[in-house]
Amino acid sequence: MRLPEYVCExxxxxxxxxYEAYCVGGCVRDYLLGQCPxxxxxxxxxxxxxIMKVFDGYKLLTVGLKHGTVTVIINRKTVEITxxxxxxxxxxxxxxxxxxxxxxxxxxxxxxxxxxxxMAYSPEKGIIDPFGGREDLKSGIIRCVGDPMKRFDEDGLRxxxxxxxxxxxxxxxxxxxSDAIHRLRYLLSFISAERINxxxxxxxxxxxxxxxxxxxxxxxxxxxxxxxxxxxxxxxxYHNKTVYGHIVATVVxxxxxxxxxxxxxASFFMKDGVGHFYGHADVSCEIAAKIIERLRFSNKIADEVxxxxxxxxxxxxxxxxxxxxxxxxxxxxxxxxxxxxxYYDTCGKSPxxxxxxxxxxxxxxxxxxxxxxxPPMSLKQLKVSGSDISELGITGKKIGEAxxxxxxxxxxxxxxxxxxxxxxxxxxxYL
Ligand code: ATP
Ligand code: MG
Numbered sequence: 001m002r003l004p005e006y007v008c009e010x011x012x013x014x015x016x017x018x019y020e021a022y023c024v025g026g027c028v029r030d031y032l033l034g035q036c037p038x039x040x041x042x043x044x045x046x047x048x049x050x051i052m053k054v055f056d057g058y059k060l061l062t063v064g065l066k067h068g069t070v071t072v073i074i075n076r077k078t079v080e081i082t083x084x085x086x087x088x089x090x091x092x093x094x095x096x097x098x099x100x101x102x103x104x105x106x107x108x109x110x111x112x113x114x115x116x117x118x119m120a121y122s123p124e125k126g127i128i129d130p131f132g133g134r135e136d137l138k139s140g141i142i143r144c145v146g147d148p149m150k151r152f153d154e155d156g157l158r159x160x161x162x163x164x165x166x167x168x169x170x171x172x173x174x175x176x177x178s179d180a181i182h183r184l185r186y187l188l189s190f191i192s193a194e195r196i197n198x199x200x201x202x203x204x205x206x207x208x209x210x211x212x213x214x215x216x217x218x219x220x221x222x223x224x225x226x227x228x229x230x231x232x233x234x235x236x237x238y239h240n241k242t243v244y245g246h247i248v249a250t251v252v253x254x255x256x257x258x259x260x261x262x263x264x265x266a267s268f269f270m271k272d273g274v275g276h277f278y279g280h281a282d283v284s285c286e287i288a289a290k291i292i293e294r295l296r297f298s299n300k301i302a303d304e305v306x307x308x309x310x311x312x313x314x315x316x317x318x319x320x321x322x323x324x325x326x327x328x329x330x331x332x333x334x335x336x337x338x339x340x341x342x343y344y345d346t347c348g349k350s351p352x353x354x355x356x357x358x359x360x361x362x363x364x365x366x367x368x369x370x371x372x373x374x375p376p377m378s379l380k381q382l383k384v385s386g387s388d389i390s391e392l393g394i395t396g397k398k399i400g401e402a403x404x405x406x407x408x409x410x411x412x413x414x415x416x417x418x419x420x421x422x423x424x425x426x427x428x429x430y431l
Pocket of ligand 2: 039
C-alpha cells in the first residue's frame with residue numbers, strides 16, 4: 001500500500017515518539033479494492049494529549065478530543081488521528097455514553113462496524129486484519145464485526161451503513177447480519193434525519209436494486225409512506241410489477257439515464273435545419289467512463305452503466321427474431337435492462353413520442369414470455385469451445401468475440417450448431 005507523503009509523515013512522527021500508529025478503516029478498504037482513498041484516518045496508541053504534543057507546531061482541530069480524536073491539518077489536507085478506543089455502553093442506540101482508551105489495536109478494531117472497515121495498515125506491520133475483512137472484501141460480503149444483533153442494537157446507524165456499503169460495492173450481506181437488519185430495523189427511529197439522508201443518498205447512488213428489493217422493510221422504516229406500495233398489484237396492462245417493484249426498477253437506472261446523452265452536445269451537427277447526434281452513444285460512453293472513474297463507482301457498476309449507455313440507441317424490434325438476437329448478444333439480464341433504458345428514454349421525449357413507451361413495454365413482456373418458453377442458448381451449448389478457436393490461431397479477447405459471433409449466428413439460424421460448420425464460419429470470417 002503506497003501512502004501519500006503527508007500520511008507517512010504522520011505515521012513516522014508518532015512512531016518516532018514511541019507510539020504505535022496505523023492507517024485504519026475506509027482508506028485500507030479502498031486501497032484493497034484498488035481504489036484511491038479520499039481520506040486517511042489514523043489510529044494510534046498515543047493518548048490525545050500525547051498526539052497534540054507530537055504535532056506541536058502543526059495546525060490542529062480538537063473538536064473531537066472527547067472521543068480521542070485530534071485532527072491534524074497538513075499540506076492542506078486533514079487527517080483524523082484517534083487514540084485506540086473501546087466504546088462504553090450505548091444508551092441511545094446511537095452514541096456510546098463514554099469512551100475508554102486502550103493500548104490494544106485489536107480492541108479498537110473490534111469496535112468498528114463491518115469487517116471490511118476493521119482493518120489497519122502500517123508500512124512496517126503490513127495489514128492487520130483480525131476479523132477477516134480482506135476475505136470478505138474478496139468474496140464481496142458485508143458482515144458485522146462480532147454479533148450483529150448486539151452491534152446494531154448499540155448503534156442503529158450501522159444498519160444503513162451496511163446497506164450503503166453493500167450498494168456501493170454491489171456486495172451481498174451475510175445471513176446473520178441480514179437477519180439482524182430485518183429484526184432491528186425499528187432502531188432507525190433513533191437516527192437523525194440528516195444521517196438518514198446521507199445514508200439513503202449513498203444507497204441510492206450505488207448498485208441499489210437488490211438492496212431496495214430485499215430490504216423494502218428497512219426503506220419503509222425510514223419512509224413509512226412507502227408501505228402501501230410494497231406488494232401493491234397494479235392491475236394495469238402497462239405494468240407487470242407491483243408499485244414498489246416499478247419504483248425500484250426506475251431508480252436503478254438513474255445513473256445510466258443521468259449520463260446517457262451527455263455526449264450529445266459534442267456530437268451535434270445541423271443539416272437542413274435539423275439537429276443530428278450521430279455516434280452520441282459512444283461519445284456519452286467515453287465521457288461517462290471518466291466521470292464514473294472520477295466518482296469512484298465500483299467496476300461492476302461501471303461495466304453495467306457503460307454497457308447500457310453505449311447501447312442505449314440500438315434498434316430493438318418487437319419481434320421474436322430481434323428479441324432472440326438481443327438475448328444471444330447481451331444475455332437475458334442485460335438485454336432486459338437495455339429494454340428498460342429504451343423505455344425511460346422515451347419517457348423524456350416529446351409527448352407525441354410517448355407511444356413508444358407501449359412499444360418497449362410490449363418488447364419487455366414478449367422477451368419475458370420468450371425466456372419462459374425457451375431458455376436462451378448459451379455459449380456452453382455451442383459445439384465449439386475456446387480451445388477449438390485458439391487452435392485456429394486466434395488469441396486473447398478475440399476468442400470470446402469469435403464465440404459470441406458464432407452464438408449469434410446459430411441463434412439467428414444462419415449456421416448449424418455443429419463443429420465443422422462453426423469452425424468453417426470462423427475460418428471464412430476471421431482468418
Ligand atoms: P467512507 O468512504 O464512506 O468515508 P469510511 O469507512 O471511511 O467510508 P467513515 O464514516 O469515514 O467511513 O468512518 C471511518 C471508520 O470509522 C469506518 O471505516 C469504521 O471503521 C468506523 N466507523 C464509522 N462509523 C461507525 C459506526 N457507526 N459504528 C462503528 N464503526 C464506525
Ligand atoms: Mg471516511
